[in-house]
Amino acid sequence: YQVAVQAISGQGGWPLTAFLTPDGKPFYGGTYFPPGDNYGRPSFRRVLVSISDAYREKNADVVEQAGMVEGAIAHSESFSGKTGDFSPKIIQEIVDSALKMFDETHGGFGSAPKFPHPSMIDLLIDQYQREASHLGTGEGTHSHVDSARTGEDARPPKDHLLHVFTSTLEKMARGGVYDQLAGGFHRYSVDERWIVPHFEKMSYDNSELLKNYVHAYQATGSEFFKEVARDIIRWMDEWLSDRDHGGFYASQDADISLDDDGDYFTWTIDEAKAVLTDEEAQVACLHYDINEIGEMHHNPAKNVLYQRASIEEIATRLKLSAQRVQELLNSANRKMYAARLKRTTPYIDKTVYVNWNALCISAYLNAATALGLQEARRFALRSLDRIL
Known part of the structure; x- marks a missing residue:
């Protein structure tokens, strides 16, 4: 079961938590799940409810997942105590596994609770670029990775790879898992x-997601991905950076107290209207789906900001130009963020971990090169000097 949980979550250890089908095949697992959402992990109660829902409503997916885990265990055992040449087919098997778990409706992989999986996204972007490169040079439609695969077993077309990573990145950035005001x-x-979301914000998550959006911008030229990357840097500069000495801080807490559940980040409709003009409030409430009843169970009046309606949809509904709607939304964002800054801010863990800083420095240098951000480059090099 340790091997199974390692295959599922990427890590094992004690305590060990594994969920099995009636015939004893593991399909989901992890190590420690706290009593309440904490430490960047979902609560055990939340996991139990999600697993129960998945088993009842998506049983076929559960059975398929169990089969994939069983295959991973067999693969692991076949390599136990052995050495051999690395086969590129392993990469293709990882890609195939991710594509099978892709959520066509909402993007991402698997079901709730849903994590971003930036390493997988980067692999799919890389595979897409390899595919496009081979098509461009007339070498066929398959990369070196699947050179041994033919016919129906060949890798899905590059257009599908493009759809998987762009859909995932776009829906994540338009969702509440992304801080719509601060980045x-x-x-x-x-x-x-x-x-x-679970509202905690980690440096190592944002460093790897920054790479995702930079690489997606390089692969597609999408200005949306470029702006998300810039906003991640803007937030990290403001909240997780030691501007005086160089270095990146560890994280920002989700809450202020045990009775709080993301109140710093969420809004009631009255809170939004109190800081906005009528026009701004009308646009912001449509765009971010701010209503009398929100999404938070502990306080149903609290709304998580996510992009429900596009600028064009709002313009049509309100009979305004798209430019005017964008101006009103920009103004609303500035005012709401300024108002949020007056709230008690969740604790910033200012520990400077060498390994997490290495990830952040790498991401900043990557972004600086791709986006022409000289200040990001300077701060990354200063941070590198500090940890060395």
Whole structure:
């Protein structure tokens, strides 16, 4: 079961938690799940409810997942105590596994609680670029990775790879798992639609997601991905950076107290209207789906900000130009963020971990090169000097 949980979550250890089908095949697992959402992990109660829902409503997916885990265990055991040449087919098997778990409706992989999986996203972007490169040079439609695969077993077309990573990145960035006012990503989404997050924000999550959006911009030229990358840097510069000495801080807490559940980040409709003009409030409430009843169970009046309606949809509904709607939304964002800054801010863990800083420095240098951000480059090099 340790091997199974390692295959599922990427890590094992004690305590060990594994969920099995009636015939004893593991399909989900982890190590420690706290009593309440904490430490960047979902609560054990939340995990139990999610597993119960998945088993009842998506039983076929559960059975398929169990089969994939069983295959991973067999693969692991076949390599136990042995050495051999690395086969590129392993990469293709990882890609195939991710594509099978892709959520066509909401993007991402698997169901709730849903994590971003930036390493997998980067692999899919890389595979897409390899595929495009081979098509461009007339070498056929398959990369070196699947050179041994033919016919129906060949890798899905590059257009599908493009769809998987662009859909995932777009829906994450438009969801509540992304901080719509300040930039930066929360830890994970408790639902499969990326709306309600666990509100903690980690440096190592944002460093790897920054790479995702930079690489996606390089692969597609999408200005949306470019702006998300810039906003991640803007948030990290403001909240997780030691501007005086160099270095990146560890994280920002989700809450202020045990009675709080993301109140710093969420809004009632009255709170929004109190800081906005009528026009701004009308646009912001449509765009971010701010209503009398929100998404937070502990306080149903609290709304998580996520992008429900596009600028164009709002313009049509309100009979305004798209430019005017964008101006009103920009103004609303500035005012709401300024108002949020007056709230008690969740604790910033200012520990400077060498390994997490290495990830952040790498991401900043990557972004600086791709986006022409000289200040990001300077701060990354200063941070590198500090940890060395």
